[in-house]
Amino acid sequence: DTEVTQTPKHLVMGMTNKKSLKCEQHMGHRAMYWYKQKAKKPPELMFVYSYEKLSINESVPSRFSPECPNSSLLNLHLHALQPEDSALYLCASSQGRGPYEQYFGPGTRLTVT
Amino acid sequence: AQSVTQLDSHVSVSEGTPVLLRCNYSSSYSPSLFWYVQHPNKGLQLLLKYTSAATLVKGINGFEAEFKKSETSFHLTKPSAHMSDAAEYFCVVSDGKELTGGGNKLTFGTGTQLKVEL
Numbered sequence: 001d002t003e004v005t006q007t008p009k010h011l012v013m014g015m016t017n018k019k020s021l022k023c024e025q026h027m028g029h030r031a032m033y034w035y036k037q038k039a040k041k042p043p044e045l046m047f048v049y050s051y052e053k054l055s056i057n058e059s060v061p062s063r064f065s066p067e068c069p070n071s072s073l074l075n076l077h078l079h080a081l082q083p084e085d086s087a088l089y090l091c092a093s094s095q096g097r098g099p100y101e102q103y104f105g106p107g108t109r110l111t112v113t
Numbered sequence: 114a115q116s117v118t119q120l121d122s123h124v125s126v127s128e129g130t131p132v133l134l135r136c137n138y139s140s141s142y143s144p145s146l147f148w149y150v151q152h153p154n155k156g157l158q159l160l161l162k163y164t165s166a167a168t169l170v171k172g173i174n175g176f177e178a179e180f181k182k183s184e185t186s187f188h189l190t191k192p193s194a195h196m197s198d199a200a201e202y203f204c205v206v207s208d209g210k211e212l213t214g215g216g217n218k219l220t221f222g223t224g225t226q227l228k229v230e231l
Contacts, residue, residue, distance in 0.1 A: 031217070042222065090156055100145075100217065101145075
């Protein structure tokens with residue numbers, strides 16, 4: 001099974017709201033990723049977790065706060081977002097070591113009003 | 114440093130005709146190369162991967178790609194296009210270096226939009 005699941009599929013939030021995106025995989029992968037994708041553009045890496053520790057933060061604003069409660073789960077907490085943060089947020093996972101391919105979830109379409 | 118260039122932002126073919134999506138890469142190390150497909154409002158699906166084994170790589174849905182080191186290319190082909198192939202295609206490179214703490218970083222091309230006409 002090469003499935004990564006993400007919830008919710010769609011999210012509309014105001015600039016003062018707090019919400020969370022959730023990602024789950026059961027492939028035994030030890031690296032998990034958050035990407036942001038704007039329309040007609042490739043995904044941009046935001047965060048990398050490896051063995052449940054934050055490995056990379058690509059200078060993402062603090063209004064995005066990642067969390068990895070265990071090896072199967074990855075959350076992205078959102079607070080005080082701006083309209084320009086509206087995008088498709090993709091989660092991915094890969095085996096922890098080596099140049100392995102990443103498996104992507106279907107994404108959460110976020111709209112900030 | 115690594116980079117990927119997808120030579121065509123849009124490709125249009127007729128159903129039943131061959132597909133060619135072009136990709137050139139640059140990498141300081143022996144790269145791993147991937148092609149992903151993204152249908153509208155969907156996530157990315159792995160089509161195929163090259164990781165230093167056979168240079169001709171077969172993927173899902175009849176796609177294949179050939180790794181040519183001398184030309185630094187990894188073009189994606191399919192003998193006969195189907196309407197369901199219409200989507201965005203990304204060529205992706207990983208330099209194989211493990212990130213500090215684990216995981217690996219992918220570099221994406223800008224994408225090629227494939228249109229399939231009747």
